[in-house]
Amino acid sequence: MADIRIQNLHKRFADFVAVRDSSLTLEDGKFVVLLGPSGCGKTTTLRMIAGLEFPNSGSITLDGQDVTYLRPRERDIAMVFQLFALYPHMGVRDNLEFPLRNEGLPRPEIDRRIKEVASILRIEHLLGSRIGGLAGGDRQRVALGRAIVRQPKAFLMDEPLGTLDAEFRELMCVELRKLHERLKTTTVFVTHDQNEAMALADQIGVMNQGEILQADDPEGIYNFPSCLFVASFIGRPPMNFLKVGSGVLPGMTDVPVDGAHVNVPEIDGVAEQAVLGVRPEHVQLVANGNGALAAQVKHVEYFGSHWIAELESAAGTLKAVVDKDLRPADGDRVGLQFNTERIVLFDAKTQALLPSASTRAHQPGMRHG
Amino acid sequence: MASITLQGITKTFGDVTAVRQMELAIGDGEFFVLLGPSGAGKTTTLRLIAGIEGPDHGRVLMNGDDVTNVAPAHRDCAFVFQQYSLYPHLTVFDNIAFPLRSPLRRTDPAEVKRRVREVAELLHIESKLERKATALSGGEMQRVAIGRALVREPRVFLMDEPLSSLDARLREELRVELKRVQQRSGATVVYVTHDQVEATTLADRIAILEAGAIQQVGTPQQIYREPDSLHVAQRLGSPAINVLPAEWFEGSCHPLAAHVAIRPEDVELSHGNGQASFQVIECSLVKHLVVAERAGVEVRSRRMFEHALAPGSAVRFHFPPQHCLFFDQSGRRLAAPH
Numbered sequence: 290m291a292d293i294r295i296q297n298l299h300k301r302f303a304d305f306v307a308v309r310d311s312s313l314t315l316e317d318g319k320f321v322v323l324l325g326p327s328g329c330g331k332t333t334t335l336r337m338i339a340g341l342e343f344p345n346s347g348s349i350t351l352d353g354q355d356v357t358y359l360r361p362r363e364r365d366i367a368m369v370f371q372l373f374a375l376y377p378h379m380g381v382r383d384n385l386e387f388p389l390r391n392e393g394l395p396r397p398e399i400d401r402r403i404k405e406v407a408s409i410l411r412i413e414h415l416l417g418s419r420i421g422g423l424a425g426g427d428r429q430r431v432a433l434g435r436a437i438v439r440q441p442k443a444f445l446m447d448e449p450l451g452t453l454d455a456e457f458r459e460l461m462c463v464e465l466r467k468l469h470e471r472l473k474t475t476t477v478f479v480t481h482d483q484n485e486a487m488a489l490a491d492q493i494g495v496m497n498q499g500e501i502l503q504a505d506d507p508e509g510i511y512n513f514p515s516c517l518f519v520a521s522f523i524g525r526p527p528m529n530f531l532k533v534g535s536g537v538l539p540g541m542t543d544v545p546v547d548g549a550h551v552n553v554p555e556i557d558g559v560a561e562q563a564v565l566g567v568r569p570e571h572v573q574l575v576a577n578g579n580g581a582l583a584a585q586v587k588h589v590e591y592f593g594s595h596w597i598a599e600l601e602s603a604a605g606t607l608k609a610v611v612d613k614d615l616r617p618a619d620g621d622r623v624g625l626q627f628n629t630e631r632i633v634l635f636d637a638k639t640q641a642l643l644p645s646a647s648t649r650a651h652q653p654g655m656r657h658g
Numbered sequence: 659m660a661s662i663t664l665q666g667i668t669k670t671f672g673d674v675t676a677v678r679q680m681e682l683a684i685g686d687g688e689f690f691v692l693l694g695p696s697g698a699g700k701t702t703t704l705r706l707i708a709g710i711e712g713p714d715h716g717r718v719l720m721n722g723d724d725v726t727n728v729a730p731a732h733r734d735c736a737f738v739f740q741q742y743s744l745y746p747h748l749t750v751f752d753n754i755a756f757p758l759r760s761p762l763r764r765t766d767p768a769e770v771k772r773r774v775r776e777v778a779e780l781l782h783i784e785s786k787l788e789r790k791a792t793a794l795s796g797g798e799m800q801r802v803a804i805g806r807a808l809v810r811e812p813r814v815f816l817m818d819e820p821l822s823s824l825d826a827r828l829r830e831e832l833r834v835e836l837k838r839v840q841q842r843s844g845a846t847v848v849y850v851t852h853d854q855v856e857a858t859t860l861a862d863r864i865a866i867l868e869a870g871a872i873q874q875v876g877t878p879q880q881i882y883r884e885p886d887s888l889h890v891a892q893r894l895g896s897p898a899i900n901v902l903p904a905e906w907f908e909g910s911c912h913p914l915a916a917h918v919a920i921r922p923e924d925v926e927l928s929h930g931n932g933q934a935s936f937q938v939i940e941c942s943l944v945k946h947l948v949v950a951e952r953a954g955v956e957v958r959s960r961r962m963f964e965h966a967l968a969p970g971s972a973v974r975f976h977f978p979p980q981h982c983l984f985f986d987q988s989g990r991r992l993a994a995p996h
Contacts, residue, residue: 459897463949463956466940470970487944508966511943524944570946570962588834590859593882593895594923594960599834613923 291352291442291475292317293338298347300333307333308344309499315492318473320466322486325496326522331479332447334496338477339368339445351442367441369449375420375432382416385434392439406434409471429461433468443475450485462488483523487511492654495519506654513633513651517564517640520633526569526597529607533563537634537643544634547604551581552629557644562637571628572609574598574617580624589617600625660721660813660846661686662707667716669702676702678870680716687844689837693857693893694867700850703867704816707848708735720813731762733814736807740819742799744791744806751787754778754805763810777805780839797828801835808839815840815847821856833859854894858882866890888917888989897922897947897958899983906934907982912992915984922947924981925959928974935974941967948973 293315300308308330315321323331336342338349340361348357356364375384385406389399407413410430415423423431436444450458466489469476480486486493487507494504495518503515514520520528534545541556546565553565577583584602589611596611602625609625611617634643642648664682668675677699684690692700705711706718709730717726725733736757744753754774758765765773778784781801786794791802800820807815820836821829837860840847851857857864858878866873866881874881874890885891891899900922904915911918927948936950936957943966948959950973957975967973984992 463939466969470939483944484942487942488940506966508943588838590834591878592855593858593878594921 293443293475293477294348294350295334295338296348296350298334298337298344298349300330300337300342300344306499308337310347311496311499311501312347313494313501313504315475315477317475319491320469320476320478320489321492321494322478322480322490323494323496324480324483324486324522326481328498329496330499331481331496335445335447335477335479338443339366340364341368365441366443366445367436367439369436369444369446375428375435377420379420380416381412381418381420381423381431384420384431385416385438388435388439402438402440406438409437409468410434425457426460429457429464433464437468437472437474441474443477446476446478448480449478450480450482458482458485459488465489483525487523495522497522504653509651509654512631513642513648514566515642517566517635520566520635520642524568526608526610528566528568529572531565531567531604531607532637533565533634536561537563546582547602549582549604551627551632553632553634553645554630554648555646556634557646557649558634558636560634560636560638560643563643564635564637566633566635567627568631569597569608570610571631572600572607573626573628574609574611574615575624575626577622577624580626582625584623584625586617586619586621586623588619659686659844661688661719662814662846662848663717663719663722664703664706665717665719667703667706667713667718669699669706669711669713675870677706677713680870680872682865682872682875684846684848686721687846689840689847689849689860689862691849691851691857691861691864692867693851693854693864695852697869698867699870700852700867701818702870704818704848704850707733707814708737708816709733734810734812735814735816736810736812738804738807738815738817738820740822742803744799744802746790746792748791749787750778750783750789750791750794750802753791753802754787754809757806757810773809774805777809780808780842781805781835796824797832800824800828800832804832804836804839808843808845813846815845815849817847817849819851819853820849822851822853829856836860854896858894866893885983886991888919888985888991891919891983891985891991895921897945897949897960900925900957902955902957902977904984907977910979911982912984912994914986915992916987917985917989918977919983919985920977920981922958922960924978925957925961926976926978927959927961928976930974930976933974933976935972938967938969938971938973940969950975 296312298308298311323334325331337344340359343358348355385403386399407416412430415427450461462485490507492506493510494501497518503510503519510523531546537556537560539557543550543552582602584600586598587601588599590597595613596617598609598611598617600607630647636643662684664680667677667680669677692703694700706713717724751774754777755770758770778787783801821832861878863877864881865875874886882894899919902918904911904918907918934952936952938950940949943963946960946962948967950957986992
């Protein structure tokens with residue numbers, strides 16, 4: 290068990306800044322995901338926590354102890370690169386024992402740990418089996434077992450599910466989350482996949498170009514993205530953005546969008562130019578002539594549980610999630626109604642979220658610094 | 659353009675029956691998807707239509723004519739594979755033009771130019787025509803491969819997982835484009851995939867294939883709403899349909915039912931105390947999904963949450979009877995009780 294604090298971490302490779310003055314507090318027992326596109330600095334941050342890279346400046350503390358320049362072995366942290374690398378020629382028990390024998394633990398301790406891990410993962414009955422004969426799900430559990438048997442203070446995972454197919458990855462996410470509920474070991478998990486992040490994380494740090502743009506719980510990231518990048522990176526289909534036709538001032542409760550007026554949560558900030566953001570699931574199709582904006586259905590896709598409609602309005606192209614019992618058709622003329630409370634506004638120049646009546650009540654679920 | 663009929667087709671490879679007694683009628687201009695796991699016989703079916711394989715029994719008809727013994731070249735089907743096989747030393751233009759310049763066709767150069775341009779515009783690659791095929795991204799290469807099939811104006815397009823080697827974003831983009839191109843050209847497409855999203859978004863009709871046999875044929879909505887078997891019910895829908903023990907539904911359940919299935923978007927959160935309580939495993943605001951467990955059974959509910967439910971907390975569900983599907987021990991669908 291450990292809390293991890295990184296402060297003003299900075300890392301350059303030649304003249305490329307991989308991590309820029311980043312600070313983050315990872316509380317004991319939390320599952321924290323670093324999320325961002327490739328090259329954003331998430332893996333470099335993880336490697337610095339592991340001790341595989343040293344920062345140019347800044348510090349990392351583990352339970353209050355400065356470990357910034359300690360070697361990996363001196364940190365008692367387990368790095369999990371690929372959950373699924375098992376030795377196929379060895380049995381289940383040997384696969385689990387391997388990391389412990391490497392550490393030179395005495396036999397009774399090894400036996401105790403194996404027993405404990407096997408019971409947590411419900412694989413006691415498989416200890417005598419060979420890896421080759423195992424079903425997919427059992428293999429996953431054995432691989433997980435090998436990662437947790439060392440009982441480190443923290444797990445660091447670098448895209449461990451990256452090579453799995455979609456279905457398997459979802460199953461594995463559930464397994465990982467269940468395991469975390471039992472062990473409550475501080476975990477830092479790096480991924481570019483927002484679904485994994487949202488499914489697993491207690492807290493998420495969204496990174497881009499070496500910077501942590503937002504650190505919050507999944508709810509905060511999804512509902513109150515700190516900037517346009519976070520807003521467009523999270524959510525599928527992505528958030529719709531509409532250009533606001535005027536500057537905005539505190540107290541405004543509606544904004545002009547292409548001549549029409551769209552109700553918004555009472556604005557607390559000022560911006561010369563603003564962008565309105567609304568997620569596809571908060572856009573409702575209503576009868577032509579009603580709603581805030583007029584639009585035409587360009588294309589619909591059926592997903593069983595819902596439709597996704599692509600809509601053309603004078604303010605631009607939007608997407609909406611439509612109930613499965615409705616049947617929108619190409620060419621339909623419709624009105625668009627927005628769920629007012631879920632509209633967010635951004636300053637077009639700084640790209641930052643503008644404070645409003647909805648954001649006022651929100652407390653970030655993670656200490657950013 | 660052509661309709662395709664398969665009559666009593668069986669194809670074996672050694673001891674393995676790849677396709678068993680298949681009956682299928684694909685309409686002219688239809689986007690028809692064969693959906694199933696690997697080994698279900700999808701690709702073999704496609705190869706039988708193309709004439710690359712001959713059936714052990716049965717007949718293949720195109721526009722009503724028996725083509726069972728007609729050579730592939732004369733069936734006039736264009737194939738698009740998962741792995742785009744372009745000629746790396748040729749430009750995009752020459753790759754697309756290639757089928758038109760074959761000795762069988764020998765198209766007039768002005769006509770070649772016109773058709774290549776037309777296809778390139780349709781696929782939004784008109785600015786890439788002078789590039790070498792190797793200088794393209796994966797998505798662009800697959801567009802060129804599709805373009806090379808389109809330019810021939812064949813009677814039928816046969817597509818074998820054409821999008822599966824592309825990343826998610828490109829796949830989404832090309833999916834929309836493929837559907838648009840097919841609608842505009844009116845071509846008959848037989849499309850093989852194991853991806854249910856491709857199936858529901860692209861298909862006019864879907865055939866669910868399993869172990870060489872067709873389980874059900876219908877529009878995406880028919881198959882999603884009215885599956886004939888538990889197996890078919892589990893083939894479509896993401897997250898997958900919930901399969902719950904019949905004991906949970908005592909009194910409100912078909913007497914022969916062994917399983918009750920309900921789609922995640924139909925499972926409601928309940929605030930009453932009457933229902934049993936489940937333990938939350940996962941709650942995702944992005945997927946609008948909560949996964950919870952009771953007695954080893956996982957339940958998924960797809961809802962618009964205002965706030966995420968904490969893992970480990972308790973939640974209650976309501977399973978509206980009008981959305982429940984009942985299946986017997988063998989997985990056959992039972993009529994709803996009244």
